[in-house]
Amino acid sequence: xxxxxxxxxxxxxxATIFLFVFKKIVPYSFNQxxxxxxxxxxxxxxxxxxxxxxKDGSVQNLNVANHLLNVYGRSKNLSHALKLFDEMSHRDVRxxxxxVSTFARVGSNMIVLELFNDMQNEGxxxxxxxxxxxxxxxxxxxxxxxxKGVHGWILRNGVAFDVVLENAxxxxxxxxxxxxxxxxxxxxxxxxxxxxWNIMIGAHLNTGDVDKAVDLFRRLSFKDVAGWxxxxxxxxxxxxERIALKLLFEMVKGGTLLNEVTFSIALVLVSSLIDLELxxxxxxxxxxxxxxxxxxxxxxxxxxxxxxxxMELASKVFEKMDMDFRREENSIEEIISRSSxxxxxxxxxxxxxxxxxxxxxxxxxxxxxxFTVTGILSACANCGVLQLGQQVHALIQKIGHxxxxxxxxxxxxxxxxxxxxxxxxxxxxxTNDKNVVLWTSMISSCALHGQGREAVQLxxxxxxxxxxxxxxxxxxxxxACSHAxxxxxxxxxxxxxxxxxxxxxxxEHFTCMVDLYGRAGQLSETxxxxxxxxxxxxxxxWRSFLSSCLLHRNVEMAEWVSEKLLRLEPLxxxxxxxxxxxxxxxxxxxxATELRSLMQSRGVKKHPGQSWIQxxxxxxxxxxxxxxxxxxxxxxxxxxxxxxxLREIGYSFDxxxxxxxxxxxxxxxxxxxxxEKFATAYSIISxxxxxxxxxxxxx
DNA sequence: CTAGGGTTAG
Numbered sequence: 001x002x003x004x005x006x007x008x009x010x011x012x013x014x015a016t017i018f019l020f021v022f023k024k025i026v027p028y029s030f031n032q033x034x035x036x037x038x039x040x041x042x043x044x045x046x047x048x049x050x051x052x053x054x055k056d057g058s059v060q061n062l063n064v065a066n067h068l069l070n071v072y073g074r075s076k077n078l079s080h081a082l083k084l085f086d087e088m089s090h091r092d093v094r095x096x097x098x099x100v101s102t103f104a105r106v107g108s109n110m111i112v113l114e115l116f117n118d119m120q121n122e123g124x125x126x127x128x129x130x131x132x133x134x135x136x137x138x139x140x141x142x143x144x145x146x147x148k149g150v151h152g153w154i155l156r157n158g159v160a161f162d163v164v165l166e167n168a169x170x171x172x173x174x175x176x177x178x179x180x181x182x183x184x185x186x187x188x189x190x191x192x193x194x195x196x197w198n199i200m201i202g203a204h205l206n207t208g209d210v211d212k213a214v215d216l217f218r219r220l221s222f223k224d225v226a227g228w229x230x231x232x233x234x235x236x237x238x239x240x241e242r243i244a245l246k247l248l249f250e251m252v253k254g255g256t257l258l259n260e261v262t263f264s265i266a267l268v269l270v271s272s273l274i275d276l277e278l279x280x281x282x283x284x285x286x287x288x289x290x291x292x293x294x295x296x297x298x299x300x301x302x303x304x305x306x307x308x309x310x311m312e313l314a315s316k317v318f319e320k321m322d323m324d325f326r327r328e329e330n331s332i333e334e335i336i337s338r339s340s341x342x343x344x345x346x347x348x349x350x351x352x353x354x355x356x357x358x359x360x361x362x363x364x365x366x367x368x369x370x371f372t373v374t375g376i377l378s379a380c381a382n383c384g385v386l387q388l389g390q391q392v393h394a395l396i397q398k399i400g401h402x403x404x405x406x407x408x409x410x411x412x413x414x415x416x417x418x419x420x421x422x423x424x425x426x427x428x429x430x431t432n433d434k435n436v437v438l439w440t441s442m443i444s445s446c447a448l449h450g451q452g453r454e455a456v457q458l459x460x461x462x463x464x465x466x467x468x469x470x471x472x473x474x475x476x477x478x479x480a481c482s483h484a485x486x487x488x489x490x491x492x493x494x495x496x497x498x499x500x501x502x503x504x505x506x507x508e509h510f511t512c513m514v515d516l517y518g519r520a521g522q523l524s525e526t527x528x529x530x531x532x533x534x535x536x537x538x539x540x541x542w543r544s545f546l547s548s549c550l551l552h553r554n555v556e557m558a559e560w561v562s563e564k565l566l567r568l569e570p571l572x573x574x575x576x577x578x579x580x581x582x583x584x585x586x587x588x589x590x591x592a593t594e595l596r597s598l599m600q601s602r603g604v605k606k607h608p609g610q611s612w613i614q615x616x617x618x619x620x621x622x623x624x625x626x627x628x629x630x631x632x633x634x635x636x637x638x639x640x641x642x643x644x645x646l647r648e649i650g651y652s653f654d655x656x657x658x659x660x661x662x663x664x665x666x667x668x669x670x671x672x673x674x675x676e677k678f679a680t681a682y683s684i685i686s687x688x689x690x691x692x693x694x695x696x697x698x699x
Numbered sequence: 700c701t702a703g704g705g706t707t708a709g
Binding site: 167170195197199224228231259261262265267295298302303335336338342343369370371374375377378405408409410412413435436439440443444470471478482508512514515540543544 | 700701702703704705706707708709
């Protein structure tokens with residue numbers, strides 16, 4: 001259906017009209033977005049110890065400097081640590097170990113590898129600590145080659161192997177999924193600690209072998225906190241939340257002391273179970289233990305409240321943190337927490353607040369990282385605010401964020417949903433590491449714009465690149481087929497999904513198929529499909545069927561489908577209104593009235609259709625039969641003229657089967673006053689003829 | 700060894 005293109009009129013020459021559907025209306029007024037400028041951080045003049053050491057010259061002493069470096073490193077004060085490190089005239093192994101572990105701690109893996117190189121160039125021989133840190137970086141980056149190089153280097157240089165280093169190496173092989181080397185190393189190890197076993201359990205959990213992991217864990221004679229944490233976290237990540245919860249209770253009962261990692265995992269568990277009461281209990285425990293000062297814990301708390309839909313509680317935790325961290329504005333903890341708050345707002349559909357928080361971050365010159373930006377772009381996509389989305393895109397380029405698969409996908413989605421398929425395609429071409437999600441975003445975008453052939457072609461490219469399509473990819477390609485009338489292709493992909501990729505079709509896939517047949521007008525085929533697949537209980541399927549019946553003006557079928565839907569979804573307004581309209585046109589007044597009173601007694605409410613447009617920095621929202629706009633007279637006058645012209649060239653209104661509340665509309669001219677038409681008319685009279693018109697709507 | 704925030708979906 002989209003984009004809808006209206007025949008060009010004299011007035012509309014060169015302008016295109018788009019209609020897009022969005023999740024939520026956002027009457028958002030745009031502030032002028034001031035961009036973040038890369039200002040350098042203030043010098044550490046406030047750190048008295050450092051200042052004193054510079055003053056009395058003791059900073060030249062290696063021990064003093066190393067100590068200071070360690071303090072900066074542990075407080076994650078990267079800029080100061082790096083500055084001190086650069087200024088040091090002498091550096092020893094400890095210096096390098098501190099700086100390497102500082103960057104390893106915050107996950108700046110590339111910097112760690114660079115430092116490792118520099119260290120060797122300066123002729124300093126790495127010790128076990130440095131090597132362990134470097135190996136950890138290799139596993140985070142999945143850099144099997146570099147890690148193997150480090151392993152070779154260790155062997156060549158005769159660095160003594162101890163359990164700690166061996167464990168680090170084992171973990172590296174496990175994380176890089178080189179299970180052959182991992183097994184070989186494990187068997188060679190002379191000493192195995194609980195850490196060794198925990199790594200092996202983690203390996204099973206990461207490959208999805210939950211049974212094996214739990215079995216191995218049960219047989220451990222000594223279960224330490226990390227072991228418990230590993231198993232609980234891993235079982236949860238594999239989707240067995242309830243078992244994870246059981247294990248957590250078992251851990252508490254068994255008397256193992258919980259650490260901050262346990263609490264963090266427990267809070268994530270609560271978020272995925274959406275168990276607010278348990279979350280509050282854990283919060284209480286956290287406060288009693290005094291570990292609420294931990295950045296990880298706080299953020300897990302914020303995130304837990306967001307996921308449970310309690311934004312006020314999340315903000316409370318955040319504000320408390322804001323007070324404590326006021327002295328370190330750009331601390332990693334603060335950035336992460338802000339990002340969590342923003343994604344929480346987006347999750348709870350509070351887009352306007354999300355935008356406000358985001359702009360306030362920019363005004364305060366607080367660093368916005370990739371996570372925040374990704375969330376904001378997704379919000380822009382969801383409510384169709386192209387201008388803000390474009391500014392965010394510019395911001396990304398200004399800060400110099402690498403466009404990874406996450407960012408790329410959200411940019412593509414944003415541009416496509418805001419009507420710029422071309423820009424979406426450009427982002428797709430420019431993104432280097434394309435994963436399934438990125439491909440799927442592009443396919444969905446084509447589908448949204450009715451470009452069925454392109455979507456199919458993209459799908460073929462994707463499989464030829466050796467990427468495994470997932471269930472969402474199939475939803476995208478099936479939608480594309482149904483919107484473009486590619487019935488045969490759609491059926492082929494549906495079979496391909498089941499037979500070649502072994503994906504069990506879900507409600508969405510069935511709905512796509514019903515839509516595919518239905519839109520193409522093959523209504524009896526649709527019925528057959530529903531029968532064959534035994535999907536009578538899926539209301540989404542019937543809803544799609546119903547709209548196809550209306551599209552092809554099949555009143556009998558529409559009536560039959562409506563009754564089915566009515567039974568499945570007694571709270572859905574659509575079938576009531578439709579059925580009563582059908583009854584009314586057939587003069588079956590009693591039935592029509594009955595349906596209306598049934599609807600009222602069940603408290604079924606119809607969502608009002610709304611459309612909105614953005615002109616300059618104003619959002620104009622319209623509802624059906626709207627008379628509240630300050631320029632209503634001009635809008636009505638122009639609309640009359642436009643509709644008159646449309647009639648002249650043969651356009652007729654079909655009022656029979658449109659879902660409308662007749663009572664509400666009594667006395668109004670029915671179809672001339674859809675909210676989209678107001679938006680269109682207003683757009684035409686208030687912009688030049690070259691300006692594209694983008695209309696957002698909620699239904 | 701174990702913990703936190705991000706993308707696609709009629």
